[in-house]
Amino acid sequence: MKTLASDFFERDARIVAKELLGKYLVRSIGRKKVAARITETEAYLGPYDLASHARHGKTARTAVMFGPPGVWYVYFTYGMHYMLNIVARREGIPSAVLIRGVEGIVGPGRLTKKLAIDKTLNMKAAVPASGLWIEDRGEIVPKRKIITGPRVGVDYAGEWAKKPYRYRIGSF
DNA sequence: TAAGTGATCTCT
DNA sequence: GAGATCACTTAA
Numbered sequence: 001m002k003t004l005a006s007d008f009f010e011r012d013a014r015i016v017a018k019e020l021l022g023k024y025l026v027r028s029i030g031r032k033k034v035a036a037r038i039t040e041t042e043a044y045l046g047p048y049d050l051a052s053h054a055r056h057g058k059t060a061r062t063a064v065m066f067g068p069p070g071v072w073y074v075y076f077t078y079g080m081h082y083m084l085n086i087v088a089r090r091e092g093i094p095s096a097v098l099i100r101g102v103e104g105i106v107g108p109g110r111l112t113k114k115l116a117i118d119k120t121l122n123m124k125a126a127v128p129a130s131g132l133w134i135e136d137r138g139e140i141v142p143k144r145k146i147i148t149g150p151r152v153g154v155d156y157a158g159e160w161a162k163k164p165y166r167y168r169i170g171s172f
Numbered sequence: 173t174a175a176g177t178g179a180t181c182t183c184t
Numbered sequence: 185g186a187g188a189t190c191a192c193t194t195a196a
Binding site: 078081107108 | 193
């Protein structure tokens with residue numbers, strides 16, 4: 001078991017998204033520690049990806065995506081939900097992976113609610129000291145178990161909405 | 173199927 | 185400052 005370091009995230013978001021499957025999202029609050037196996041992710045590639053928040057350039061909210069990899073990007077939407085993303089690619093390239101679901105919890109909004117994730121984690125590094133990080137527990141997910149599909153809720157993105165940048169563990 | 177909820181962004 | 189939009193959830 002090892003904690004994923006920034007070099008893991010300093011790659012193409014599609015690779016990071018795929019390899020994140022089967023890893024464990026670990027949350028510690030005070031003395032409590034909870035680990036959940038990641039089962040669903042989505043990749044957001046860069047400024048040219050019209051489904052990405054970074055499509056309109058750097059703003060106060062998206063600035064974190066332009067920063068170094070291995071940092072959480074947490075934002076609030078629909079008036080009630082926090083979304084959890086981790087920044088990918090090297091500094092200067094706005095890219096991230098959305099963690100949509102873990103074992104037992106399906107839906108990005110539910111996931112953050114269940115694990116008490118909110119904007120205080122935004123822009124924090126994914127290391128144990130921040131209270132939220134990712135561990136590799138040695139599980140290897142076979143390729144045939146990984147299902148890809150179009151991303152969710154991004155119909156406005158035209159062609160980019162159809163790209164199969166969503167990954168999840170399942171079986172056919 | 174639709175409404176709730178509020179931060180953020182794009183105009184004035 | 186106003187208005188539109190939004191990487192969703194829940195109840196019906």
